Amino acid sequence: MTGKVTIAGLGPGADAFITPSVAEAVSHATDVIGYIPYVKRITPRDGLTLHASDNRVERERAAHALDLAADGKQVVVVSSGDPGVFAMAAAIFEVLEENLDKWGHIDIEVLPGITAMLAAAARAGAPLGHDFCTINLSDNLKPWKVIEKRLRLAAEADFAMAFYNPRSKSRPEGFEKALILLKSICGDNRPVIFARAVSTSEETLRTVPLQDTSADMADMRTVVIVGSSQTRTINTKAGAWVYTPRTYG
Amino acid sequence: MTGKVTIAGLGPGADAFITPSVAEAVSHATDVIGYIPYVKRITPRDGLTLHASDNRVERERAAHALDLAADGKQVVVVSSGDPGVFAMAAAIFEVLEENLDKWGHIDIEVLPGITAMLAAAARAGAPLGHDFCTINLSDNLKPWKVIEKRLRLAAEADFAMAFYNPRSKSRPEGFEKALILLKSICGDNRPVIFARAVSTSEETLRTVPLQDTSADMADMRTVVIVGSSQTRTINTKAGAWVYTPRTYG
Numbered sequence: 001m002t003g004k005v006t007i008a009g010l011g012p013g014a015d016a017f018i019t020p021s022v023a024e025a026v027s028h029a030t031d032v033i034g035y036i037p038y039v040k041r042i043t044p045r046d047g048l049t050l051h052a053s054d055n056r057v058e059r060e061r062a063a064h065a066l067d068l069a070a071d072g073k074q075v076v077v078v079s080s081g082d083p084g085v086f087a088m089a090a091a092i093f094e095v096l097e098e099n100l101d102k103w104g105h106i107d108i109e110v111l112p113g114i115t116a117m118l119a120a121a122a123r124a125g126a127p128l129g130h131d132f133c134t135i136n137l138s139d140n141l142k143p144w145k146v147i148e149k150r151l152r153l154a155a156e157a158d159f160a161m162a163f164y165n166p167r168s169k170s171r172p173e174g175f176e177k178a179l180i181l182l183k184s185i186c187g188d189n190r191p192v193i194f195a196r197a198v199s200t201s202e203e204t205l206r207t208v209p210l211q212d213t214s215a216d217m218a219d220m221r222t223v224v225i226v227g228s229s230q231t232r233t234i235n236t237k238a239g240a241w242v243y244t245p246r247t248y249g
Numbered sequence: 250m251t252g253k254v255t256i257a258g259l260g261p262g263a264d265a266f267i268t269p270s271v272a273e274a275v276s277h278a279t280d281v282i283g284y285i286p287y288v289k290r291i292t293p294r295d296g297l298t299l300h301a302s303d304n305r306v307e308r309e310r311a312a313h314a315l316d317l318a319a320d321g322k323q324v325v326v327v328s329s330g331d332p333g334v335f336a337m338a339a340a341i342f343e344v345l346e347e348n349l350d351k352w353g354h355i356d357i358e359v360l361p362g363i364t365a366m367l368a369a370a371a372r373a374g375a376p377l378g379h380d381f382c383t384i385n386l387s388d389n390l391k392p393w394k395v396i397e398k399r400l401r402l403a404a405e406a407d408f409a410m411a412f413y414n415p416r417s418k419s420r421p422e423g424f425e426k427a428l429i430l431l432k433s434i435c436g437d438n439r440p441v442i443f444a445r446a447v448s449t450s451e452e453t454l455r456t457v458p459l460q461d462t463s464a465d466m467a468d469m470r471t472v473v474i475v476g477s478s479q480t481r482t483i484n485t486k487a488g489a490w491v492y493t494p495r496t497y498g
Contacts, residue, residue: 015269016270017269018268019265084370086379087378089374090379093492094495097481108490110372112363114363118361121333125342125359127333128333129334130339153403153405157398234342234345236352237353246335246340
């Protein structure tokens, strides 16, 4: 039997956000591989082996998936959100490229998912309704000065911005520096959305004017969306919404 | 009965990319409203009225949805992809804000979908695996000089870039100008992905080095992804992949 690696996005948390395409792939898998909390979302069944591994072992996990597929397994690598946005898909192609002789014959498919910023944006309204950028604020894999440069240029371009991995215990200071920088450049009331664990039972959503933000409003389960200069907040009898109009200037 | 407007994303085309959350909302709707080809994707049934309207009448469609909900209807506004990315969600909040007295009591919910760039990226590999930006290349609602400025700054930030609405019959020249500008700034081999009608029977996917691109490679059903300086192409026995590594510099 020919093996295959399917790299699938489970969406931000709720099963109602898992596409039928991903559910189908999982239902045919012999092996599911991923970070512990994502593998926990998969229902065990006969014939399916679950391989849960810790964070920060993406390369080892990728090699494991390719090895299993080389042995003829139907492997599904599960990511939260979309596997192509700061998740497992790039890690697998990195590892694949380093050993094409060994793994180049393996069939690979990437199945998209609802990425955190889109789930967060939907809860808040439509803050990404105009041009935007998406930045991983972790400096584990890139120098902080690259992040800082991108923040400056993104503000100059007047993009709305979505930040992944804004802050973790091992990197408490980066997001604080990012907020100080944005306050100095944007210097206005623009809305900042802190969306944590969207679509799970622990979901929280908070919108704060930029000048009132502080770093402790985010953790590693938070996606942060900073509005552009055009982003608006409206309060209705039924709720509060943040949106960026389609028209600019 | 209290009315509601649910703004739902149908994903890029295949039913397998429609989330259970959106399918559920459609199954309870009394009225579905949207652009003709998106409403065609909804199966008619007793008790459901389908309202299909032409392109470029987003404001009228939004007002119609809010009026129906004010009359107690369960209205689902359908967008292709994700409703918050260059689609109906922002249009509805724009129109809502202009008449809060009339519509401010209406319950609104936005349900995310698989947006075109993520479906396209998944087919190509993982070109959006590092920081990226998302730009609507239509100058219907913003001046071309804003688009040009954003392209320059995005290239300077070394973002991968996803372009929506790159080219239409009424705007044949914008995408050509964008390509000329990018060739002059990026001046290298970076891969450009033209993904058309992803997940439909008419899907095409083509990756071309920037210097070999031409405007006629895109139309209004194409999403275009331009790699960053780090984006790589790999050819395996099983296929060709484009990905952007997680590590930078």
